[in-house]
Amino acid sequence: MSEKPPKKPQGPIRFVRDTRPVSGYTDKQSKTWTTIVLVGIIGFCVIMFDLGGWSVLRSHIPYGNSDYFWVGAIFLPMLVLIVVVGIAKWIEFRRAASWSQTTAKVLRSELQTERHRFGNDPETVKNVPFVEYQFTAGGRDIRGTRISIDESIGGANTEATLARYPVGATVPVFYDADDPKSCVLERTVREPMPVGGCALALAMLAAFIGAIYWLATGGPAFFRSMFPKADNVEFAIAAMGFGLFVLMFFFAIRKGMKQATQWPTVRGQVVKSGAEQFSDTDSKGRSQTMYRPVVEYTYQVHGHAYHGNKIQLMTEVSGSENYALKKAGKYPAGSSVTVLYEPANPGNAALENSTGMTWIILAAALGCFGLAAWQLGVFK
Numbered sequence: 001m002s003e004k005p006p007k008k009p010q011g012p013i014r015f016v017r018d019t020r021p022v023s024g025y026t027d028k029q030s031k032t033w034t035t036i037v038l039v040g041i042i043g044f045c046v047i048m049f050d051l052g053g054w055s056v057l058r059s060h061i062p063y064g065n066s067d068y069f070w071v072g073a074i075f076l077p078m079l080v081l082i083v084v085v086g087i088a089k090w091i092e093f094r095r096a097a098s099w100s101q102t103t104a105k106v107l108r109s110e111l112q113t114e115r116h117r118f119g120n121d122p123e124t125v126k127n128v129p130f131v132e133y134q135f136t137a138g139g140r141d142i143r144g145t146r147i148s149i150d151e152s153i154g155g156a157n158t159e160a161t162l163a164r165y166p167v168g169a170t171v172p173v174f175y176d177a178d179d180p181k182s183c184v185l186e187r188t189v190r191e192p193m194p195v196g197g198c199a200l201a202l203a204m205l206a207a208f209i210g211a212i213y214w215l216a217t218g219g220p221a222f223f224r225s226m227f228p229k230a231d232n233v234e235f236a237i238a239a240m241g242f243g244l245f246v247l248m249f250f251f252a253i254r255k256g257m258k259q260a261t262q263w264p265t266v267r268g269q270v271v272k273s274g275a276e277q278f279s280d281t282d283s284k285g286r287s288q289t290m291y292r293p294v295v296e297y298t299y300q301v302h303g304h305a306y307h308g309n310k311i312q313l314m315t316e317v318s319g320s321e322n323y324a325l326k327k328a329g330k331y332p333a334g335s336s337v338t339v340l341y342e343p344a345n346p347g348n349a350a351l352e353n354s355t356g357m358t359w360i361i362l363a364a365a366l367g368c369f370g371l372a373a374w375q376l377g378v379f380k
Helices: 027-050 053-058 067-096 155-164 195-217 219-226 233-260 321-329 355-375
Strands: 100-116 124-137 140-144 170-176 179-184 265-281 287-301 304-308 336-342 345-350
Touching: 100 155, 100 304, 124 155, 124 170, 124 304, 124 345, 140 170, 140 179, 155 304, 155 345, 195 219, 219 233, 233 355, 265 321, 287 321, 287 336, 304 345
Parallel strands: none
Antiparallel strands: 100 124, 100 170, 124 140, 170 179, 265 287, 265 336, 287 304, 336 345
């Protein structure tokens, strides 16, 4: 028996639009490549070391056979990463200038908590704005969460960002016509640095590099002529440089803590309390077990629920297990605490502001200057 031919459709063919939303790229995805670049740079340095490439390079550059070369090699990945990130951002801004524009509806607008940890460092808790929006492009519904290309949406801009994008609002959105998943709500720099500020920053950087170069080249001879009784001029220069760095750090942290005495306070609640074990290396290179107190709390400012885990402002404390447990025991889970927060950036908060700790930093700076004077023969 022969098969019957299929029936022809009656009337015009109708295409049903796929209404399933396509997720756009997120801020986290935009930052992934920076990690890849950093790992690649470190890997390149390791390969160069294994293959003897550094030995060849050291013979062709000034001071290649001194310790200054290895100091530069340590900072090279950081410098290259900063340059690469700057170039990539510039390219992204140029591309976004030609993106298409339409309107999107804000579906979610809330404060979210991000947690990061690197090695043995304590966990950092960041409060960041999260905005989810939806728009139509190329016959598809696109959902995006990336807010800005310059990523200056957190910190002091957190509450302002959430206020600009309330739930249900219709807002402009920019997207790549060839790839609508690549979309942002803001494609320009919100607060660019003035030309004068850029020039001042470049001048300060040039002066710093010039000072380092002079200390490395003409510094030893100059100090030997000024201090004929010196024992180790190179060590004295290094001690003075480190002392100046510590002294600047002292003034910066002292200023911050003094300003924090005027910060407002709010009641919060502890959600986690205990001690955390980690490994540290002492001055002789030996590994030792250390403990740090861990206290996480939540508090509300302007109707937004923030999370924080700083006990002392600008200071990380650690020691024995008993010390860590005793410190955390002051703030048991479920207890009510007083939270000190920065008015312009409520996510920056702490439970204590121990201004007396800064004098230890000053003592360290003075100790460095004392070592430098000793090596220069000042006390002979």
